[in-house]
Amino acid sequence: MYIPDSITSKSDYQECARFHGHTCMGLTIGYLAATCALEHLQVKRAIDEELVAIVENDACCCDAVQVLTGCTFGKGNFFFKDHGKMAFTFGNRSTGKSVRLVLRQEVLNPPEEESRLRTLIHSGEASSGEIRRYEKLSESRLKDLFAAGPHTFFDIQELADPLPPNATIAQSIACDSCGEMVMETKLEDHNGRKLCRACEL
């Protein structure tokens, strides 16, 4: 796996790796997406809820997004859509501008020979020569991509959609079944009984 020193030596990248626990291509993709988007929206890391991130997967990349943008699960400005797509939307609440980045197909799907060798390696049937050939192909492809800059990894689209609303603070009341305290907005009415989502099932 090739990630250039020009990226791994950066202090913000190292901060992402510390938070995530290891260095990997997924983390790097999240790093590139967030860096690209912050530059595009001309903003810095969010102190409060001024920035919004919407991720469409729950893979390694999401950790870099949280570290770099300051959009975090806990602050309520980090949204997860379980779509299984390497797609990231970033919005700036003060300007209303938002941008969606989708990892380009060429990044995910290498050309024929590299892809065939990768399948062979995963099946455990590759010879050492084939492994070396795969590593060479993959490294030279990634080198070209990284050299061309983060923008080459993504299709980037400006969005006109409104951003998700600020996190709401609601009072908690007891569920009529389990008695546990629940944010009022998360309770459902079942024939006059207010039930939490766990009791509803």
Ligand SMILES: [Zn+2]
């Ligand atoms: Zn990872």
Ligand SMILES: [Zn+2]
């Ligand atoms: Zn309950």
